[in-house]
Amino acid sequence: MSEAAILDGCSAPLSAPEANHAGCDARPVLRERGQREVFCGLTGIIWLHRKMQDAFFLVVGSRTCAHLLQSAAGVMIFAEPRFATAIMEERDLAGMADAQDELERVVNRLLDRRPDIRTLFLVGSCPSEVIKLDLTKAAQRLGAVHMPRVRILNYSGSGIETTFTQGEDACLAALVPVMPALPAGSPKELLIVGSLPDIVEDQFLRLFAQMGIERVGCLPARNARDLPAVGPDTRYLLAQPFLGATAMALDGRGARRLDALFPFGAEGTASWLSAAATEFGVDTGLFERIIAPGRERARIALSKLRPQLEGKRISFLPDSQLEVPLARFLQDELGMQLVEVGTPYLHRAHLARELERLGPQVRLSEGQHVERQLDRVRADRPDITVCGLGLANPLEAEGFTTKWAIELVFSPIHGFDQAADLAELFARPLRRRDMLEV
Amino acid sequence: MQLAVWTYEGPPHVGAMRVATAMEKLHYVLHAPQGDTYADLLFTMIERRQRRPPVTYTTFEARDLGKDTAQLFQDAAHEAVKRFSPQAIIVGASCTAELIQDDPAGLAEAMGLPVPAIALELPSYQRKENWGAAETFYQIVRTLADTSVVREPREGRKARANILGPTALGFRHRDDLVEIRKILDRLGVEVNLVAPLGATPQDIGRIGAADFNIVLYPEIADEAARWLERHFAQPAVRTVPIGVGATRSFIAEVAELAGADPTPALGDTSSRMPWWSRSVDSTYLTGKRVFIFGDATHAVAAARIAREELGFEVCGLGCYNREFARAVRAEAARCGVEPLITDDHLAVEDAIAAACPELVLGTQMERHIAKRLGLPCAVISAPVHVQDFPARHSPQMGFEGANVIFDTWVHPLVMGLEEHLLTMFREDFEFADEHGPSHLAAHAPRAMARTVTPDAHEPLAPAETAPEAAPAAPETIAAPGAPVWTAEAERELKKIPFFVRGKARRNTEKFAALEGRSAIDLETLYDAKAHYAR
Numbered sequence: 006m007s008e009a010a011i012l013d014g015c016s017a018p019l020s021a022p023e024a025n026h027a028g029c030d031a032r033p034v035l036r037e038r039g040q041r042e043v044f045c046g047l048t049g050i051i052w053l054h055r056k057m058q059d060a061f062f063l064v065v066g067s068r069t070c071a072h073l074l075q076s077a078a079g080v081m082i083f084a085e086p087r088f089a090t091a092i093m094e095e096r097d098l099a100g101m102a103d104a105q106d107e108l109e110r111v112v113n114r115l116l117d118r119r120p121d122i123r124t125l126f127l128v129g130s131c132p133s134e135v136i137k138l139d140l141t142k143a144a145q146r147l148g149a150v151h152m153p154r155v156r157i158l159n160y161s162g163s164g165i166e167t168t169f170t171q172g173e174d175a176c177l178a179a180l181v182p183v184m185p186a187l188p189a190g191s192p193k194e195l196l197i198v199g200s201l202p203d204i205v206e207d208q209f210l211r212l213f214a215q216m217g218i219e220r221v222g223c224l225p226a227r228n229a230r231d232l233p234a235v236g237p238d239t240r241y242l243l244a245q246p247f248l249g250a251t252a253m254a255l256d257g258r259g260a261r262r263l264d265a266l267f268p269f270g271a272e273g274t275a276s277w278l279s280a281a282a283t284e285f286g287v288d289t290g291l292f293e294r295i296i297a298p299g300r301e302r303a304r305i306a307l308s309k310l311r312p313q314l315e316g317k318r319i320s321f322l323p324d325s326q327l328e329v330p331l332a333r334f335l336q337d338e339l340g341m342q343l344v345e346v347g348t349p350y351l352h353r354a355h356l357a358r359e360l361e362r363l364g365p366q367v368r369l370s371e372g373q374h375v376e377r378q379l380d381r382v383r384a385d386r387p388d389i390t391v392c393g394l395g396l397a398n399p400l401e402a403e404g405f406t407t408k409w410a411i412e413l414v415f416s417p418i419h420g421f422d423q424a425a426d427l428a429e430l431f432a433r434p435l436r437r438r439d440m441l442e443v
Numbered sequence: 444m445q446l447a448v449w450t451y452e453g454p455p456h457v458g459a460m461r462v463a464t465a466m467e468k469l470h471y472v473l474h475a476p477q478g479d480t481y482a483d484l485l486f487t488m489i490e491r492r493q494r495r496p497p498v499t500y501t502t503f504e505a506r507d508l509g510k511d512t513a514q515l516f517q518d519a520a521h522e523a524v525k526r527f528s529p530q531a532i533i534v535g536a537s538c539t540a541e542l543i544q545d546d547p548a549g550l551a552e553a554m555g556l557p558v559p560a561i562a563l564e565l566p567s568y569q570r571k572e573n574w575g576a577a578e579t580f581y582q583i584v585r586t587l588a589d590t591s592v593v594r595e596p597r598e599g600r601k602a603r604a605n606i607l608g609p610t611a612l613g614f615r616h617r618d619d620l621v622e623i624r625k626i627l628d629r630l631g632v633e634v635n636l637v638a639p640l641g642a643t644p645q646d647i648g649r650i651g652a653a654d655f656n657i658v659l660y661p662e663i664a665d666e667a668a669r670w671l672e673r674h675f676a677q678p679a680v681r682t683v684p685i686g687v688g689a690t691r692s693f694i695a696e697v698a699e700l701a702g703a704d705p706t707p708a709l710g711d712t713s714s715r716m717p718w719w720s721r722s723v724d725s726t727y728l729t730g731k732r733v734f735i736f737g738d739a740t741h742a743v744a745a746a747r748i749a750r751e752e753l754g755f756e757v758c759g760l761g762c763y764n765r766e767f768a769r770a771v772r773a774e775a776a777r778c779g780v781e782p783l784i785t786d787d788h789l790a791v792e793d794a795i796a797a798a799c800p801e802l803v804l805g806t807q808m809e810r811h812i813a814k815r816l817g818l819p820c821a822v823i824s825a826p827v828h829v830q831d832f833p834a835r836h837s838p839q840m841g842f843e844g845a846n847v848i849f850d851t852w853v854h855p856l857v858m859g860l861e862e863h864l865l866t867m868f869r870e871d872f873e874f875a876d877e878h879g880p881s882h883l884a885a886h887a888p889r890a891m892a893r894t895v896t897p898d899a900h901e902p903l904a905p906a907e908t909a910p911e912a913a914p915a916a917p918e919t920i921a922a923p924g925a926p927v928w929t930a931e932a933e934r935e936l937k938k939i940p941f942f943v944r945g946k947a948r949r950n951t952e953k954f955a956a957l958e959g960r961s962a963i964d965l966e967t968l969y970d971a972k973a974h975y976a977r
């Protein structure tokens with residue numbers, strides 16, 4: 006991929022830049038540096054711990070980390086969590102206590118109280134990274150004591166290294182080395198990569214089974230101790246666009262990525278399923294027959310929402326890295342006009358096919374300088390702005406209709422049967438705006 | 444290292460944010476990594492604030508660490524001052540920035556900014572949110588108070604007071620303030636300044652012009668009030684007017700300092716709580732066992748109201764902020780209970796389960812605990828939840844606050860007359876008592892009837908608490924080795940109304956264990972009833 010043109014935030018054209026290059030390589034990207042209004046990677050624990058029900062996430066961090074998890078989770082869900090924070094205190098930092106010994110004490114106490122835990126993730130944070138607390142060493146040392154009952158792994162969800170969904174990427178990448186080996190020369194296997202709600206995962210598994218693709222694994226597996234095998238005969242489909250490090254780790258074990266649109270909307274889902282069908286030699290007629298009912302259901306359901314969204318202008322503020330594929334879906338299948346598509350990090354290879362679809366007038370931005378970005382929103386005046394929870398109410402108070410980005414991460418939105426649910430997430434705030442007379 | 448699932452208080456820089464967000468024309472430049480901006484949503488979501496907190500985060504990344512994070516800080520400070528034109532800024536570091544030791548104070552000073560830059564030293568690995576708020580407010584007052592202010596003589600003018608302590612994200616601060624202003628108005632006392640809520644840095648300058656201070660929330664304002672006492676010889680009113688009795692003492696204290704007649708304020712005819720509590724319908728409240736936990740100020744006030752104004756029995760009392768534990772210890776002694784001073788919510792859960800209260804008064808954390816244990820609960824203190832910012836006026840302070848407290852605490856209980864009706868009708872074939880009282884539809888009746896399961900002392904156990912996922916814990920679960928219920932006794936137990944059935948079961952089992960009886964028959968059931976009779 007060639008280096009993208011870099012524009013200065015302040016002098017960037019506010020709408021319809023004349024850039025009209027062919028292909029995505031030359032597409033200008035507005036790169037910004039400044040205050041970011043996004044969560045750190047620790048937040049991924051909130052959905053990962055629900056997905057992997059035998060796993061526990063122990064953040065090694067500060068009171069701020071514990072407070073973040075509680076605030077991010079507390080607003081959204083209420084459940085007894087399988088996560089906790091080992092809060093570092095003055096004596097840990099002053100060297101009065103050996104951090105490794107302290108951590109061992111905390112882990113032993115935790116594992117005594119939770120005999121149901123089979124996998125423990127030690128999750129690094131900003132302070133643990135800054136003081137260079139070696140969690141890899143800790144995981145190895147503690148793992149030697151607690152295996153086979155508990156497997157202990159580590160990754161970093163720190164804000165200085167990861168943005169929001171990159172926490173999941175780091176977690177899954179940590180699982181790849183412990184996946185069993187699929188010996189070369191085995192029958193080809195399919196791997197779905199990225200955590201999906203169980204209901205969506207089951208829909209996809211049913212479709213693949215109907216196509217006759219029998220060997221299908223999921224990463225993460227619902228049981229973290231029951232990981233699928235990986236090797237040169239593994240073909241994988243990314244279900245999420247934020248899994249750069251996981252993909253690299255899988256490539257490192259010989260697996261090969263199947264290129265497709267991400268499975269959002271009828272077209273995205275068809276493209277994603279088709280990539281696997283082609284690779285596994287599924288008969289075209291059979292493939293069409295199997296996906297036809299789902300695609301038709303999605304078409305009918307979306308056609309009801311299209312009138313509400315068609316022609317509406319939308320801006321995405323950077324949040325989850327889902328922005329580019331979601332923008333493609335809203336543009337292609339619902340006729341929305343994309344004003345700005347901001348993303349914390351643009352993975353050009355994984356998003357190449359998505360980017361091809363975006364019109365040349367769409368302003369693509371990477372990174373964030375929140376004040377300048379809000380200035381652009383005020384100048385653009387989109388019909389709906391997708392943003393984080395810290396910005397939504399202030400923007401509403403200024404008269405902008407918003408969609409909380411975090412709901413896109415917490416809701417089932419992939420696949421044919423969720424396409425309309427996904428569209429509804431954008432339609433509802435607009436409908437509400439029109440309904441209210443107060 | 445301390446193992447924590449939930450915390451009562453955030454880090455100290457969140458306390459500083461609560462002060463900055465409450466004030467006007469003050470900006471906070473916070474040296475912090477990406478992700479610390481999560482704190483914004485506390486204000487915009489929980490409190491539904493219409494503006495972002497006035498905080499600029501430097502947002503440094505791993506790749507900046509080897510290079511110049513100090514420059515990042517200075518750039519952010521320059522930009523913030525230029526963009527927001529504050530009258531003053533406060534500068535500090537979050538937990539991670541504290542470790543890289545960039546010295547925001549020194550950096551800000553070296554920049555020669557056109558506005559005062561107040562440096563905050565908030566040790567993240569020792570201190571917590573309330574302390575951070577108190578320290579921030581103190582530093583702001585100390586730096587910005589105009590020490591040349593001389594109070595005019597009292598003759599021929601009204602007495603003036605500062606109201607100190609209300610912040611953003613405070614438990615009912617918005618509404619308490621309305622009630623306090625009402626009282627001061629009745630006493631003919633002028634409000635010189637309210638701070639931090641709504642004050643600008645320039646307003647803080649004239650803090651010395653007041654005759655005395657009202658310390659509304661000691662957790663936040665006490666430190667500053669002590670300094671003001673020394674530097675401006677301003678006495679402080681320290682009675683926190685939560686409850687009828689405390690409100691009366693507060694009025695007397697303010698009247699004394701202001702040289703005013705307390706009668707009009709004391710005669711507030713909207714004070715209904717005393718009569719509501721004396722009305723015969725409230726007889727059933729007598730001796731209800733309540734467990735109280737919160738910040739020290741609210742917990743102590745709640746204990747006093749429970750004892751003196753509602754006739755409850757306090758069966759547990761504690762606070763999470765050690766700094767103010769002394770008052771809790773004293774009040775616990777008056778209640779005859781062991782004070783529980785801890786910020787470990789697992790310890791609080793154990794204590795609640797052990798105390799078998801009939802009502803829990805706590806924070807959002809205790810609300811969750813009470814829900815798990817199937818106990819009625821009312822929230823009396825921060826940490827706050829979106830429900831603690833109701834659209835309606837809902838103070839805790841003053842006579843109206845006492846009215847609100849009466850309703851809030853009494854409604855989760857089964858009401859007096861209803862208690863009798865349930866007893867009367869429970870054997871009617873058309874009456875299903877597991878449906879629970881009609882006014883408590885929000886409480887799943889199933890949960891109301893749940894007993895403390897044997898693993899309640901294993902609080903990290905994966906107890907599913909989402910309503911749809913909650914497996915109905917069968918009432919018949921018995922701890923291993925516990926006495927066995929005979930079928931006859933089990934049937935008799937079912938005749939007891941659901942809202943006391945759990946307690947009856949626990950008491951009977953405890954009694955049987957105490958007596959060494961291996962089976963619980965009818966005799967044991969009634970022996971236990973007699974044993975625990977009050």
